[in-house]
Amino acid sequence: MAVPEWLISDVRARAHLHRESRPGRVGAWPGWLPDEVAAAFAEVGVERPWLHQQQAAASLHGGHPTILTTPTASGKSLGYLAPVLAATWGGTECSPPEVDLGRARFRWAKRPHTALYLAPTKALAHDQWALCRRLTEAGLPTWRTIAVDGDSSTDDRMWARDHAAYVLTNPDWVHAALLPSHSRWSGFLSSLRYIVVDEAHHYRGGFGAHVAMVLRRLLRVARHHGADPVVAMASATIGDAAAHVAALTGLDPDAVTVVSESTAPAAALDTVLWQPRDHHDIETAVLCSQLIGRGRQTLAFTSSRNGAEKVASTTAEHTGERVESYRGGHLDLDRRAVEQGLRDGSVRGVAATSALELGVDITGLDAVVCSGHPGSLSSLWQRFGRAGRSGADALAVLVAADDPLDAWLLDHPEVLASRTFEPIPVGVGNRNIVAAHLAASAQELPLTEDALPLFGAKARELVDELVAGKVLRKRPTGWYWTRPDRAVDAISLRTIGPGGVEVTDIETGQILATVDAGSADRTVHPGAIHVVRGVPWQVVDHVADSPIAWVEPxxxxxxxxxxxxxxxxxxxxxxTAEAGVGTSGLGEVRVTSQVNQCLVFDEYSGDVIDNFAVDRPMRTLDTEGLWWELPSATAAHMTPKGRFAAAMHALEHVVTALLPGFVACDRSEVVAVSDPGGARLVIHDLVPGGGGFIRMIAPRAVDLMQSARDLLEACPCTDGCPRCIVSVRCPDHNAALDKAGAAWLAGLLCPDG
Incomplete structure (x- = not known):
């Protein structure tokens, strides 16, 4: 499919990139793979592996930690499944019991090696289990696999423990269930050959730090039971993949095999960067309608559930074709029907949220249209990778949102062409997180001196603090947990600090949504309007730090x-370092904030129509920060009074918006704060103690500020617009912004300023 002339001839098409098609390079099944396993692969459509799959499988079988970071639809799963099957399929002599004994389980003497698969979501683990069942039905009836999680029955968990060779789950269940009762799992753990970590790029920041500690605890417990498992990871294309494996496991990065070059066939791909005149979702629907109307099966990605529904319904109305939405909140049965419709051609278009990114097997489409930059080049290319049917060219379009990051990419298409991907930050230096998991590990097995390096350079210092706090007790044989409760119950892998707040209908008692405790002061204070799936609800009552916010329509x-x-x-x-006429610094910062007022505004015009007082407590956050500081006399050069603060506020917006272009993060993880009184602009983690984001951004501080300056100078608007300084996320409703002043300040902080 040649790129349509009507598309690239339009003035809104700012850039056009072309990638030639690539033939596949086929490998061979290794001699160590049982013939029955190779036959089962053939039965499900894989006659022979691609060379990159063969390389990954050989590395894992040879005992080397390995990460596959090849693009979407390159077959990463087979790269680790081949060695996993070779180890865990026991042949006909290891068939499971024929009689269902209910809870009267017994340990199966001939269980072969075992393997553990970890996915970031329950749904993905079950999707992978479905693939396992296909292989079982294709000729491996004795391969004992099961997916377990917090929703599994007691019988299923006991069967997994006593009989399964391949258990598929998530880090939360390993943390809360398997590790605290590892002695009961000794049969499984003592023969653990592989640990598979899928979608590894999702483990970043505070969540990544927690998962890193869980993996270290798992490796320690497995070694205690006599195993030395090999770690396999699969990820979207990321920067410095070996370092990411090391951050998550504590393994030596030099020992990690990185398989990043795909040898699977790829269609030619034309990529177009599109600057819309209307809202990006509206123009996405128009482009999808034109493509589908010309017979091209099309997938659109949007940033919200509402956006997905609107794009799907508008496109269906314009084309008369079957166009579906695909998002979180849909039943699994409905999602599978959409996937099947795409495969058999009955569904001509889909508008999806990021729910489609996690391991869902939808590829080979004629075109992909992204409504707005998803925040990282890795995610963008993952989405584009859904396009490309065998034997046909493919099209990918980025419809830029009114956002500085999108505007920056429109002006720098060479960044997209370079395919240079952001590294993944993991906050393994976070003292609070490491200390909590040291306590949990000590309850699982007494901590010994030789175990501490696995938890990082600060482990010994933190253990001494835990002893001083009477959390651990030092004995001749190591450090022991001293309390009657479970250490893991004080750790939530997916939240930092207190738990979330349930947004609850005061009339029915139905829980409508959950809000992170860190944002509750702003979003669910009394009087706040909280939108759930496009429906506005007003908070009737919420006491600060309480777990329930009562709402009404x-x-x-x-x-x-x-x-x-x-x-x-x-x-x-x-x-510290020089930054133009100022300085930059890296270190620890204290952020204080108190919600004290709320603006009420018209949704459509944006006009403020009322305001009222809010009484929330003062919050304090100690975390890692990176800052730029101007000479104190700078403010005197800007008149009238207040202009310096407005310029700092505007620069804060631009830097915040550009951050995801420099490190894998989103705007709920790192923010910028201006301090006009101190002539300082600070970007900081929202994770107490730091989530690793700031340390990864710090070496590129100069590039970040130069990009901010360039964007401000290139934007054609006069006083500011959503493509430069106006932010829909601004808690101050974009009050007091100065674009020209922000450009001048950014220039002062650049080396050539």
Whole structure:
């Protein structure tokens, strides 16, 4: 499919990139793979592996930790499944019991090696289990596999423990169930040959740090039971993949095999960067309609559930074809029907959220249209990778959103062409997280001196603090947990600090949504309008730090924005550097914030129509920060009074928006805060103690500020727009912004300023 002339001849097409098609390079099944396993692969459509699959399988079989970071639809799963099957399929002599004994289970003497698969979601683990069952039905009836998680029955968990050779689950279940009762799992753990970590790029920041500690605990317990498992990882294409494996496991990065070059066939791909005149979702629907109307099966990605529904319904209305939405909240049965419709051609288009990114087997489409940059080049290419039917060219279009990151990419298409991907930050240096998992590990097995290096350089210091706090007790044989409760119950892998707040209908008691505790002050204070799946609800009652916010239906067309007071101060400096006429620094910062007011505004015009006082407590966050500081006299050069603060506020917006272009993060993980009084701009983690984001951004601080300056100077608007300084996420409702002043300040902080 040649790129349509009507598309690239339009003035809205800002850039056009072309990638030639690539033939596949086929490998051979290794001699160590049982013939029956090779036959089962053939039965499900895999006659022979691609060379990159063969390379990954050989590395894993040879005992080397390995990560596959090849693109979407390159067959990463087979790269680890081949060695896993060779180890865990026991042949006909290891068939499972024919009689269902209910709870009267017994340990199966001939269980072969075992393997453990970890996915970031329950749904993905069950999807992978479905693939396992296909292989079982294709000629491996004795391969004992099962997916287990917190929703599994007691019988299923006992069967997994006593009989399964391949268990598919998630890190949360390993943390809360398997590790605390590892002695009961000794049969499984003592023969553990492989640990498979799928979608490894999702483990970043605070969540990544927790998962890293769980993996270290798992490796320690497995070695205690006599096993030395090999780690296999699969990931989207990322920067410095070996370092990511090391961060998650504590293994030596030099020992990691990285398989990043795909040898699977790839269709020619034309990529178009599109600058819309209308809202990006509206123009996405128009482009999808034109493509589908010309017979091209098309997948659109949107940033929200509402966006997916609107794009799907609008496109279906314009084309008369079957166009479906695909998002979180849909039943599994409905999602599978959409997937099958794409495969058999009855569904001509789909509008999806990121729910389609996690291991879902939808590829080979004629075109992909992305409504807005997803935040990282890795995610963008993952989405584009869904396009490309065998023997036909493919098309990918990025419809830019009104956002500085999108605008920056439109002006720098060479960044997209370079396919240079962001590294993944993991906050393994976070003292709070490491200390909590040291306590959990000590309850599983007494901590010994030789075990501490697995938990990082600060482990011994943290153990001493845990002893001083009477959490651990030092004995001649190691450090022991001292309390009657379970250490793991004090650790939530997916939240930092207190648990979330349930948004609950006051009339019915139905839980409508969950809000992270860190954002509850702004989003569920009394009087706030909270939108759930496009429906506005007004908070009737919520006491600060309580787990429930009671809501009732809200007046349509009205929205609220919380206002706050606070500040940021540097409490520890690790390093400094010159930054133009100013300086930059890396260290520890203290951020204070108190929500004290709320603006009420019209949803459509954006006009403020009311305001009211809010009483929330002062919050303090100690975390890692990176800052730029201008000479104190800078403000005197900007008149009238208040212009310096407005310029700092605008620069804060631009830097925040550009951050995902420099490190894999989103705007709920790292933010910028301006401190006009101190002539300082600070970006900081939202994870107490740091999530690793700031340390990964710090070496590129100069590039980040130069990009901010270039974007501000290139934007054609006069006083600011959503493509430069106006942010829909601004808690101050974009009050007091100065674009020209922000460009001047950014220039002062650049080396050539």
């Amino acid at each position: 809200a007046q349509p067309g009205v929205r609220t924005a919380a206002q706050s007071v606070g500040g940021v101060e540097v409490i520890g400096t690790e390093s």
